Amino acid sequence: MKKYILALDEGTTSARSILFDRDMNIVAVAQNEVPQIFPKPGWVEQNPLEIYASQFASMTECVARSGISPDEIAAVGITNQRETTVVWEKATGRPVYNAIVWQCRRTADICDELVKGGHADEIAEKTGLKIDAYFSGTKIKWILDNVEGAREKAERGELLFGTVDTWLMWKLSGGKIHLTDNTNASRTMLYSLSKSDWDDGLLDILGVPKSMLPGIKRSGAYYGEIDFMGVKLPICGVAGDQQSALFGQCCFESGEMKNTYGTGCFLLAHTGSRIVKSGHGLITTAAASLEGEGSEYALEGSVFVGGAVIQWLRDGLHFIEEAHDSEYFAKKVKDSGGVYVVPAFTGLGAPYWDMKAKGAILGLTRGTKRPHIIRAALESIAYQTDDVIKSIAGDTGVKLSALKVDGGASANDFLMQFQADISDITVIRAEMKEATAAGAAYLAGIASGFFKDKAEVKALSSNHRAFLPQMTREEREKKLSGWHDAVRGCRAY
Numbered sequence: 001m002k003k004y005i006l007a008l009d010e011g012t013t014s015a016r017s018i019l020f021d022r023d024m025n026i027v028a029v030a031q032n033e034v035p036q037i038f039p040k041p042g043w044v045e046q047n048p049l050e051i052y053a054s055q056f057a058s059m060t061e062c063v064a065r066s067g068i069s070p071d072e073i074a075a076v077g078i079t080n081q082r083e084t085t086v087v088w089e090k091a092t093g094r095p096v097y098n099a100i101v102w103q104c105r106r107t108a109d110i111c112d113e114l115v116k117g118g119h120a121d122e123i124a125e126k127t128g129l130k131i132d133a134y135f136s137g138t139k140i141k142w143i144l145d146n147v148e149g150a151r152e153k154a155e156r157g158e159l160l161f162g163t164v165d166t167w168l169m170w171k172l173s174g175g176k177i178h179l180t181d182n183t184n185a186s187r188t189m190l191y192s193l194s195k196s197d198w199d200d201g202l203l204d205i206l207g208v209p210k211s212m213l214p215g216i217k218r219s220g221a222y223y224g225e226i227d228f229m230g231v232k233l234p235i236c237g238v239a240g241d242q243q244s245a246l247f248g249q250c251c252f253e254s255g256e257m258k259n260t261y262g263t264g265c266f267l268l269a270h271t272g273s274r275i276v277k278s279g280h281g282l283i284t285t286a287a288a289s290l291e292g293e294g295s296e297y298a299l300e301g302s303v304f305v306g307g308a309v310i311q312w313l314r315d316g317l318h319f320i321e322e323a324h325d326s327e328y329f330a331k332k333v334k335d336s337g338g339v340y341v342v343p344a345f346t347g348l349g350a351p352y353w354d355m356k357a358k359g360a361i362l363g364l365t366r367g368t369k370r371p372h373i374i375r376a377a378l379e380s381i382a383y384q385t386d387d388v389i390k391s392i393a394g395d396t397g398v399k400l401s402a403l404k405v406d407g408g409a410s411a412n413d414f415l416m417q418f419q420a421d422i423s424d425i426t427v428i429r430a431e432m433k434e435a436t437a438a439g440a441a442y443l444a445g446i447a448s449g450f451f452k453d454k455a456e457v458k459a460l461s462s463n464h465r466a467f468l469p470q471m472t473r474e475e476r477e478k479k480l481s482g483w484h485d486a487v488r489g490c491r492a493y
Contacts, residue, residue, distance in 0.1 A: 002074035005445050006063070006233070007437040008055055010080045010164050011241065012036075012101065012263045015054035017062035018437045019073075022450070024460045026434065028066035030058040037098060042105040042346065045098035048086045051164060052171045063229065070231040075448035077237030077440030079244035080164040082187045085139035087150070087212070088167070090160050093175060097147050099164070100139040103264075103304065103346050107138035108355045114138075119205055126192045126199055128275065128284025130353050134302070136163060137189035137206045144207065154209045161212040163187070165238050172226040177235070179223050180214045182295070183243040186286035191216075193275055193284060196295055219243065219288035220447040237443030239288040241436050242266040246298060247288040248439030249404045249430065250458045257392065257400055259385055260436065261409035264349070265306030267388045268298045269396065280391035281351025288439065290446060299395055301350035301388030305343040305359075307409040309377045312343070319370055327414045330375040338363040339376040340383075340486035349384075351391045352491070360490040363482070381409065382419040383483040389423050402426045404464075406435035413467075421471035422479060429465045 004027060009016040015034055019027040032054040037045040063070055083102035088095045100106070111131045114120070120131050129135055140161055144151040153159050162170060163184045169177040185191040185198070190208060192199040198213055217223060223235040239247065242260060246268045249258040254272035259265055268287070275284055275297050287296040305312075310326050313319045320326055342348075344357040361373065393400050403425050409415060410429055420427040432438055438461070445451035 001072070002450060003072045004068060004074065005441040005450060006059070006073050006076045007441040007444070008059060008076065008078045008168065009241070009437040009440065010051065010055050010078070010168060012081045012103070015051065015058050016437065017055070017058040018434060019062055019066050019068070020438070020441045024432065024438065024441070027068070028062045030061035030065060032058050036101065044101040044104040046084070046101055048088065048095040048099045048167060051099060052168060055168055056172070059228065070229045070233065073233055074450040075234050075236040075444040076226065077444030078165050078168060078235060079239055079241050079436050079440040080168070080184070082163060082184055082240035082242065083134055083136050084164050085136045085143070085161065086164065086167040087140065087143045087159055087161050089153070090158055093171070096150050096159065097143050100142065102134060104139070105133045105346055105355060107133040107142050110138045110141060111355070114205070123189060123202065126202060127186070127189055128193050128277070129189055130283060131189070132353060133355060135187055135189040137202070137208065140208050140212070141206045154212055157209070157211040159212055162214055166214045169223060169235060173224055174227070177224040178214045179217055181217055181219045181238040182286045183219055183240040183288055184238070185216045187240060193286065193297065218291040218293070219247070220290035220443040222447060234448060235444070236447035237440050237445070239439060239443060242268055242300065243286070243288045243298070244439030244443070245406055245436040246270065246439065247442055248435035248437070249406060250461050251404065252454055252458070255396070255398055256404070257402070258404040258406065258435070261306050261381065261405060261407035261415070263306065263308045265303035265381060265385055267301045267385060267392070269392045269400070271297050271299055271396070273297070276395055278391070278395045280394045281353055282388070282391050282395060283350070288443060290443070299392055301391055303381070303384040303388065304346045304349045306381050306384070307407065308345070309341065309343040309380060310409065312345070313374055313377055319374055326374055326378055327412050329371040330378050330414050332371045333369070333375055336376040336379060337368055337372040338365070338482070339368055339372045340483055341373065341376040341380045342486050342490040343377065343380050344490055348491070350388050352487070354491055357491050358493060360486070360493060362486045362489055378412070378415050379418055381415060382422050383480070385419060386423045386480070389425065400425060402428055404428045404430065406430060406433055416467045420467040420469045422476060424469045424476065426469070427467040429467070430461060431464060432461055
């Protein structure tokens with residue numbers, strides 16, 4: 001009897017595997033770090049073979065720890081860091097270059113040339129995206145233009161491209177699966193939202209041969225089998241991490257919204273079957289959907305530095321020893337003392353989309369102490385999220401009353417309460433903190449028949465804690481005014 005779903009969660013800094021039972025209890029977890037490489041300022045890479053090795057090792061360890069037999073697993077779901085770009089040789093499986101990570105800014109000049117070439121409107125209309133180094137298309141172009149012989153090989157049909165989901169499926173299947181889902185495809189700047197397919201015009205603009213690209217399926221669908229520990233396991237769910245978290249938070253209806261507080265912060269609002277074009281600096285993206293369903297969409301605001309600002313406090317400034325210490329120090333002072341941290345370490349995302357902005361600490365005085373800066377850094381996560389919430393409200397014309405949250409930094413009670421206060425919104429934290437992996441498990445479970453439908457999985461995810469806004473309107477407006485002044489100062493520099 002099939003009793004379990006295995007979710008693979010390949011994130012920016014770690015590869016995790018989680019085994020869920022039929023009630024979505026976590027049976028076993030295994031995690032391995034995935035090292036990042038920083039060849040130049042603003043450049044971020046990873047070794048694709050280390051990505052695969054880390055994920056495969058975590059799969060094996062997870063199942064071994066659980067004590068179950070692999071043939072009790074009904075299906076595998078995959079969720080992954082999006083936009084990260086891998087190009088490899090079709091014949092050998094050897095990557096031609098390191099994976100270029102979503103955070104990498106090396107293609108900013110290519111983006112500038114696309115804007116100067118008059119392509120911004122066409123790309124926005126077709127893809128729902130802004131021209132930005134964040135997305136995969138310019139990363140593919142950079143590899144083809146800068147790796148010796150790569151373009152010639154690509155033109156001969158000898159190279160393959162994939163986001164991390166595609167790379168993992170290709171490796172796990174021994175080269176038999178070269179597919180992606182519509183959520184990952186929608187992050188490449190090569191995919192037409194209205195057609196739900198690759199767009200030949202966009203491929204021409206970026207000089208990407210179509211032969212490199214994977215086939216596209218719905219997020220909840222059968223992708224093929226992998227041979228794992230002598231057992232054939234079907235992959236039945238694939239989604240980019242943020243769309244997977246939206247599904248994992250059971251945001252199935254238009255207007256439902258979630259924020260994932262990970263390395264970055266990613267806020268998605270479901271817009272149903274409607275493609276909503278943003279007038280407030282957000283992007284339109286595909287939402288996870290099931291095979292046989294119509295296309296579904298979301299509005300997304302991406303904050304490039306979310307939980308990473310806590311890592312910076314720990315590893316860069318050595319202000320704290322452990323990430324959870326940030327909450328302790330933030331509570332030692334009554335406020336930030338007028339200090340604002342704008343963590344534009346890799347530029348600013350939505351709604352500003354300023355690729356060249358640099359980080360700043362503003363409002364320092366002789367009275368500023370370490371806890372003030374720590375508190376200001378934590379508050380910056382909420383301020384950036386609030387910018388996105390207000391943008392979504394402006395685009396949809398709806399006052400949003402609740403925000404579902406997940407991700408590592410959502411465990412920080414101070415941050416969640418400050419988010420509720422500064423956004424004047426109820427923040428709902430699910431008891432299940434593994435929303436991203438849960439989304440992949442739900443998709444794989446429904447597509448494989450392990451779960452009956454969305455209603456069944458929604459019934460499994462009802463427990464939560466709510467943080468209610470307590471700040472006065474006057475205090476909120478004063479703090480937000482200071483934040484927007486700080487952002488202007490940062491961008492001016």
